[in-house]
Amino acid sequence: MAATGPDHDRLQDSAGLYVLGALAPAERVEFERHLQSCEDCAAEVRSLAGVATALPYAVPLVDPPSSLRSRVLAVTGRPTTAPAHVVALPTRAGHSRPWVSSIGWLSAAALLIVAVALGVYSTSLQREISNLRTEVSDLHARLNQSDQRVAAATRLVTLADARMAVLTAPDLTQVDLQGQQPVAPQASGRAFYSRTRGLVFTASDLPPLRTGRTYQLWLVTAQAPVSAGVFEIDNGGRVTQTFSTASDVARPVAIAVTEEPAGGVPAPTGEKYLVGLTH
C-alpha cells in the first residue's frame, strides 16, 4: 500500500516510540496493524530499530565489581575457575568511574540546560554590571565636576571674603597707578591697601609678557621695595587679585608693578609697568 492516506499520516510518527517500546498497548496494536500494510513505515521501523539497538553502546562504561564474575559463573552450578584474562573493553578515560556514570546523560542534559541558563544569566549580569559601571563612572565624573565647582565657588567666596575684608578695613588706602612709558602707556591700575588686612589690586590694559616672565607687585617703602606677590593677566590684559601682606611692612610711599622672571624675585630688576604714589 502506498505510504499515503490518513492512517499513514497519523501513524508514521509512532515509529520512534514503537522501536523504543514506549507506545501505549492500544497504540502499539494499531501501529503494528499499520505496519502490515505500509512498507514505508515497516522499513523505517527496521532501520530505526537498528539505531535504537546501537544506543547501549554509548553508555558510560563502568567496571563491575570483581566479585560479580564468580556470581555469574556460579549460575552453571559448578565451582568457578579463577578469573581468566579479563578482557576490558577499551574505554575513554573518566568513563569508568561510577560517579560519572551515575550522573548519566539525563543529568548531563539537565546540567547543560542549567549551564546554558547560567551562561545567559551571567551574560545579562555582565551587561548589567557594565551598564552600572558606566553609570557609576558618569556619576563619578559629575560628582568630580560638582566638587570642582564647589571648590571653585569656595575659592571665589574665600577670595571675595578676603577682598571684602581688605575693602572694609578701617586703615584702607587707595592708590591709583599709571601706565609707564614706553612699555605700558595705556595701562592703569588701582590698589586698595590695608596694612592689617592686605591688598586688593586691579589693573587693565597691561600688555602680555614673554614666556618665562611675570608681573610682580611691590610695596615701595622708604627703605626698599617689598614684594606683595606675582600675578598673571587675562587675555584682555586685566587682573583683579587680593594679596596678603606682612603687617610689619613700613608705610609704602608708592605701589609699583614690574616685569620679572617667572616666580618673582626678592627685589625688582625689570621694567616698571605701573606706578602709583600713596598720599
Place this chain on the structure above:
Amino acid sequence: MWLLWAVLSTVSESAAEDRSAFDRMARGDQEALAQIYDRHGRLVYSLAFRILRDQSDAEDVVQDVFSQAWRQASRYDASRGSVLGWLLTLTRSRAIDRLRGRRSRPEPSSDEGALNSIPDPAAPADVQAASAAQATHIRAALDGLTVLQRVAIELAFYEGLTHAEIAERLELPLGTVKTRIRQGLLKLRERLAGAV
C-alpha cells in the same frame, strides 16, 4: 549508512566468536560462559547500572542475564541477531522491569517493548561488538541531537517511560514527544550514516 553498517554489521570476528561460545555453552562449557562474560560483562553491567543507577540492582540484573544466557544458549538463534545484541536487549528489558518494580507501579512488562528493538535480521541493523571508536561515534551522534530529542529518547530507552509518562515528565503535548523521538532517531540514523 556506512557507519551504522559497520557498527551493526553481522559479519565480525567477534560476533563469530560469540556464536561459537554460545554453542559451547549449549553443550555445558562453563569456560564459554566465562569467555562471554569477560568479553561483554562490562558493557552489560554498564547498561544495567545506567538504567538502575544502583550497583547491587545492576549486579542482580547481570546475574539474571547471564543465567538466562546459560540456560537458553541452546535455543539461541543466530538469525535473530547477535549474541551481544541479544544480551543487551535482555539487560535493558530486565533492568527496566526492575526499575518499574521499584517505582512500584503496575506496568506492562517491557519484554514486548524490548523485543521491538530486535531489528529485522534482514536489515543491516544487527548489533555487534562496538569498538571504543564506534561508541564514540554513537555518543557524538547523540550529542548532535537537540536536548529535547535526546532527553525524550533517553527517557524512553533508559527509564523505560511510556509515551504518556515522557510527555508528563517533560510537560509537553503527546504529539510533540512522538515527533521529537522519531526525529531524534532519524537524525541519529543520518549522523551514524554520515559519520564516515
